[in-house]
Amino acid sequence: MRTTFIESLSQAASENPDIWLLCGDLGYSVLEPFAAKFPDRYLNVGVAEQNMAGIAAGIALSGKTVFIYSIGNFPTLRCLEQLRNDVCYHGADVKIVAVGAGYAYGSQGYTHHALEDAGIMSMLPGIEVFVPCDPMEVRAATRLIAGSSKPSYLRLSRQGEPNLGAAVTDLRKPRILREGRDVVILASGPIASRAVEAAGELGRRGRDVGVVSVSCLKPLDEAAIRDAVRGASLVVTLEEHILRGGLFSLVAGAFAGDAKRPQVTGIGIPEQGGKTSSAGSREALLDAAGLSVQAIVARIEQSLPTR
């Protein structure tokens, strides 16, 4: 995902001389091609995210499009007030790009796990939030935000994620990864691959389960999501994020005012307060958090209305 991002950004920067990239002293083996190609529009500001966000706002308010890049919580939570006041309140054309979504940094530990970022970014005024599930969506998202003229948040995982579906036609709309009408799993981010596996297993057990990638969390295309789940007896949300403020909250909130609304089961990462985090690969940590394919299958079977 990181490589796809920087390739897409470099292409956008070739076409638009106003695109800048700042990083907070992170991006080794990722950002070098951009830095080499556009040395006048690339800056490593040092380990100083508040300064980075404010600088980005100042450059953007001078007519540029500024990407800021770092790991998970650093360009988001560390400089949250700068994003709220300096970037979003001024409508500054700043794109926050975080790598290491969810448990992507695995054994690096809790400080490097981004578990609340998408929800917190979604609360900021006027920002658009993208959580792509595969490299194709990363490419589409990078292109989209490079030209949107709006504050944006792009949540990336790390590397090696497979493409999960057909070409992206409209990133703002839900993208069908697997057809199915009885149960529809709405997934955001690379965890969608586990949704596809779980749907396959449920299919073998006689259930017709669809999987839809929701990569644009804000603005959430509520009408398109209603269309995507129409007729389903159960809607499941799956995210590598806590439930509060993430995809589940957004989808459940969208349906809350509907007279006839589907049952929504949210599957995400439990909140971690006061409990230490174990070492482990992303896959092991997801399994331990109750997001193994088997656990997802079990949760869905438990939630299904009895036939």
Place this chain on the structure above:
Amino acid sequence: MVHAAKASHIGGCLSMADILAVLYTRILRLDAADPQAASRDRFVLSKGHATAIMYATLAECGFFPLAELDTYCRDGSIFTGHVSHAVPGVEVSTGSLGHGLPIAIGMALAARSAGAGSRVFCLLSDGECDEGSNWEGILFAPHHKLDNLCVIVDFNKIQSFGSVAEVLNLDPFAEKWKAFGWHVEEIDGHDVTALERVLGGVPSPSGRPTVVIAHTVKGKGVSFMENKLEWHYRSPSDELLAQALAEVGA
């Protein structure tokens, strides 16, 4: 304005009045008829609470009619109690301290890239120098040789809940900036000749960013306000307003 709106922060407004007067009449290349001109100098007020004096300065410079100041802090007014970029001539909204300098640095980088010769001036309060984000910027600007950037510190020695010396001492202040690599000017912030000299020296021939440590008096010009913490908060009564206006010769 502060009296009519029963607002606050008059002490920190008066300490920087001379600084704004020199900036807006002698230094900044701005056009009130075209406040968004790309080649303009930028002024970032980081001590966004000192806003009455900012709005008054802009009105005096023709960015909008003086009469509009009567709406200050009133329902529906664009003139909020912390500085707002809805007001013509205001570059950025601030109020939470420690935000202005990084934004000004970004503007200085963009200005240097554009090559139009724009300069960026950023006014900080002394208490605001407690904020770590400022020190991130103070480390950054000399490293990148941002000679088109000038920070002015309104060093009135009184912060929100006590004296700077008691709350979190900044001394030796000039030495700190020097150690970080800035071109440092230390002057009486009410000496308009000195202000014009040092502010007119930007960009510094040294190739470094400039900081002007302006020693000022909180509540300057009004005897009962000078060096009094309470005038960070109070709004003058009718009688005190009349006395203050008489003392400043308004």
